[in-house]
Amino acid sequence: MRDQSLEEIYHLYKNRVYNLALHYVGQTEDAEEITQDVFVAIHQSIESFKNDSTLYTWICRITINKSLDFIKSRKRKKRWAVMTSLFQGEIQTWKEHFLELQHPGIEMEQKETMNAIYRGIHSLPEQQKTALLLSKIEGRSQQEIAEIMETTSKAVESLIQRAKKNLFHWLEQNEG
Amino acid sequence: MKNISWNKELANFSALPNADAPAFLFTRIEQKIATRKASTFTPAISWAMTSALIMWFAIQLYIIAPKLTPTSKANWVESYQLLPDNQLYP
Numbered sequence: 279m280r281d282q283s284l285e286e287i288y289h290l291y292k293n294r295v296y297n298l299a300l301h302y303v304g305q306t307e308d309a310e311e312i313t314q315d316v317f318v319a320i321h322q323s324i325e326s327f328k329n330d331s332t333l334y335t336w337i338c339r340i341t342i343n344k345s346l347d348f349i350k351s352r353k354r355k356k357r358w359a360v361m362t363s364l365f366q367g368e369i370q371t372w373k374e375h376f377l378e379l380q381h382p383g384i385e386m387e388q389k390e391t392m393n394a395i396y397r398g399i400h401s402l403p404e405q406q407k408t409a410l411l412l413s414k415i416e417g418r419s420q421q422e423i424a425e426i427m428e429t430t431s432k433a434v435e436s437l438i439q440r441a442k443k444n445l446f447h448w449l450e451q452n453e454g
Numbered sequence: 455m456k457n458i459s460w461n462k463e464l465a466n467f468s469a470l471p472n473a474d475a476p477a478f479l480f481t482r483i484e485q486k487i488a489t490r491k492a493s494t495f496t497p498a499i500s501w502a503m504t505s506a507l508i509m510w511f512a513i514q515l516y517i518i519a520p521k522l523t524p525t526s527k528a529n530w531v532e533s534y535q536l537l538p539d540n541q542l543y544p
Contacts (some may be wrong), residue, residue, distance in 0.1 A: 296475035383471040414468040
């Protein structure tokens, strides 16, 4: 795999990385930023890749970590904006912007419900969010998800069940 | 949004077609890699700087430490012409 150039790896996995990042962060610009960071990280770390998992599993882990780090960074910026902003309107606009899913495949009539689902997934704890996204969006099997998350199939099954339960509960409470 | 089957909506969410990554992304990735290479300190430089800093601190301590004696403290007091008692006026 080290013989594959970065460009080859990029063309093989770019859409999967981009889509996974997009489902984490919701905004196309942010997903582009994360995708760039993922491939820069791959370039820096490819020599240390030990072949103890598939290349895709490894790339997936980097994408998930970069996406979660980005979300944490965004939350810190939001807290700072709340503290420093004097105008309630600005904060609200900022908050709403980042809780929408900018996906090109969403049709107008679906937008409201898809954003509701996205906000619900966004409210889940990190592990449940990751398991659900890998299962529903990536279509990975539980075994593959367990390998990516470095846990067991049973744990993944439990995470997905809890994620769905919490998601539907959140949607009932918040979206009617 | 009442009367919505969230299960069905979640299935629709899962069925969203994959978005294509923008065409120009690889160019930006290459630029980022080039920028990082140009600005990153090599390990050798980092070690050299760290060692130099540690040596500088060590030399400073070597020079200063012998001067921190009770005698030197008394000299310091004398040099500022501070009164040894609490009398403001002699």
